[in-house]
Amino acid sequence: MRILVVGASGTIGRALCFELERRHDIIRAGRTSGDVLVDIRSRDAIARMYEAVGEIDACVCVAASGAMDDFDTLTDAQLIENMQGKLIGQINLVLLGRPFVSERGSFTLTSGIFADEPWRGVTGGAVISGGLHSFVLSAAIELDRKQRINVVSPTMVEDSVTAYGHLFPGMPPVSMESLIAAYVGCIEGGRTGEIIRAYRSFEDFFSKGRCV
Amino acid sequence: MRILVVGASGTIGRALCFELERRHDIIRAGRTSGDVLVDIRSRDAIARMYEAVGEIDACVCVAASGAMDDFDTLTDAQLIENMQGKLIGQINLVLLGRPFVSERGSFTLTSGIFADEPWRGVTGGAVISGGLHSFVLSAAIELDRKQRINVVSPTMVEDSVTAYGHLFPGMPPVSMESLIAAYVGCIEGGRTGEIIRAYRSFEDFFSKGRCV
Numbered sequence: 386m387r388i389l390v391v392g393a394s395g396t397i398g399r400a401l402c403f404e405l406e407r408r409h410d411i412i413r414a415g416r417t418s419g420d421v422l423v424d425i426r427s428r429d430a431i432a433r434m435y436e437a438v439g440e441i442d443a444c445v446c447v448a449a450s451g452a453m454d455d456f457d458t459l460t461d462a463q464l465i466e467n468m469q470g471k472l473i474g475q476i477n478l479v480l481l482g483r484p485f486v487s488e489r490g491s492f493t494l495t496s497g498i499f500a501d502e503p504w505r506g507v508t509g510g511a512v513i514s515g516g517l518h519s520f521v522l523s524a525a526i527e528l529d530r531k532q533r534i535n536v537v538s539p540t541m542v543e544d545s546v547t548a549y550g551h552l553f554p555g556m557p558p559v560s561m562e563s564l565i566a567a568y569v570g571c572i573e574g575g576r577t578g579e580i581i582r583a584y585r586s587f588e589d590f591f592s593k594g595r596c597v
Numbered sequence: 598m599r600i601l602v603v604g605a606s607g608t609i610g611r612a613l614c615f616e617l618e619r620r621h622d623i624i625r626a627g628r629t630s631g632d633v634l635v636d637i638r639s640r641d642a643i644a645r646m647y648e649a650v651g652e653i654d655a656c657v658c659v660a661a662s663g664a665m666d667d668f669d670t671l672t673d674a675q676l677i678e679n680m681q682g683k684l685i686g687q688i689n690l691v692l693l694g695r696p697f698v699s700e701r702g703s704f705t706l707t708s709g710i711f712a713d714e715p716w717r718g719v720t721g722g723a724v725i726s727g728g729l730h731s732f733v734l735s736a737a738i739e740l741d742r743k744q745r746i747n748v749v750s751p752t753m754v755e756d757s758v759t760a761y762g763h764l765f766p767g768m769p770p771v772s773m774e775s776l777i778a779a780y781v782g783c784i785e786g787g788r789t790g791e792i793i794r795a796y797r798s799f800e801d802f803f804s805k806g807r808c809v
Contacts, residue, residue: 428673456739459692461640461685465677473673476724480671500731503790508735512688515712515731519723522715527668578715 387412388572389441391425391478392448394418396544397495400561401447401568412438415448425474428481435485443572444482445493446475451510453552459508467509471495472516479524479534491533493571494521498540498584504553514538518580525578533577537567540584559583599624600784601653603637603690604660606630608756609707612773613659613780624650627660637686640693647697655784656694657705658687663722665764671720679721683707684728691736691746703745705783706733710752710796716765726750730792737790745789749779752796771795 386409392398393413402411413419414434423434425448451467475494482492499507500514521536528534541549543558550558567581598621604610605625614623625631626646635646637660663679687706694704711719712726733748740746753761755770762770779793 456736461689461692464688465685472724472728473677476676477673480673499735500727501734503734503738505738508732508739511731511735512684512728516684516724516728519712519727520720522713523711523720523723524668526715526717527720 386442388443391446397447404565426469428477431477431481442487442490447495453506454509464509472513488530494536496536496538535571535579537581598654600655603658609659616777638681640689643689643693654699654702659707665718666721676721684725700742706748708748708750747783747791749793
């Protein structure tokens with residue numbers, strides 16, 4: 386397959402490309418590096434990227450992480466700004482990418498655990514990820530030419546614990562291996578309209594009063 | 598309690614006010630009628646409304662319904678326009694309303710079934726409702742002074758079947774009585790951070806291959 390990976394130089398992107406390029410042709414896209422440059426906050430930049438890339442069999446987005454926020458001073462302007470990349474940007478990857486993705490091709494987007502599991506300081510990220518989940522449910526029944534769409538909702542990945550672990554004390558990380566398997570399953574499998582929660586929920590992790 | 602009902606003249610709003618005014622002081626807000634006028638698409642209008650109303654014990658929003666959309670021609674601009682009322686507007690009711698809501702007071706918002714159950718032509722409504730669900734999970738752990746927040750996610754209400762039933766064939770409606778009970782439980786009960794899905798899911802409704 387010919388696979389476009391948006392956010393290819395990020396922590397998840399590098400590991401995903403490493404796995405995918407064993408079997409597929411990879412086109413790396415990123416804001417500052419890659420085979421093609423794109424800032425997904427810009428609708429025009431996404432359109433130009435697709436024109437440059439041409440037909441593909443899969444588009445995977447592992448780009449864009451939202452800023453943390455202070456709820457006491459949070460404004461709608463901050464929320465809308467935060468949405469531009471991870472929510473509107475990923476939606477535009479789908480809306481503008483449809484003609485370039487082959488029949489039975491797929492979109493795989495990235496949300497995050499805060500859609501379903503609240504944490505302080507990430508209201509913006511929660512709104513984005515929750516909106517993205519529902520977008521994927523809808524898009525899956527709207528897309529034609531048997532195109533598929535799924536979204537992977539990661540928790541913090543093991544490789545990021547050193548950098549971000551202090552922000553999320555007590556949050557069990559997911560291994561990079563499991564996370565990459567989630568993306569590969571979406572790209573190479575047949576599922577559509579699914580939200581792949583790449584973590585165990587807090588309740589499941591500490592079920593019945595003991596760690597499992 | 599002193600309760601602000603935003604969208605008081607709508608189908609749900611009228612029934613909700615009828616029930617609440619048996620025990621509480623109701624302030625009706627709406628775009629074209631009510632004790633106070635407000636268009637929740639405008640941040641300034643919401644701020645003015647709260648200044649005019651003063652301290653309240655509960656804010657309930659049953660206003661704003663999203664436009665339907667055509668996925669084949671859907672644009673990010675349409676989605677953002679659609680978000681202004683039901684998503685950003687309801688978020689602003691919370692962000693700007695906090696100082697006006699009493700200790701242990703509450704916010705009750707309204708999303709919709711399409712957050713979780715896809716249907717054609719409502720991608721915008723889905724994104725809005727999904728984002729709202731995650732906002733409420735976050736806000737519940739961020740609000741101070743023991744303020745509470747919940748969201749009711751209705752399906753089509755029985756009273757609307759004549760007007761909208763043809764758009765959603767096969768969708769089981771919820772009775773107005775059950776739906777109003779969901780709002781009353783949020784306002785007068787102690788729950789917070791909950792998504793009250795005021796419907797049975799499609800799978801539950803037709804479980805085990807037969808109607809239940």
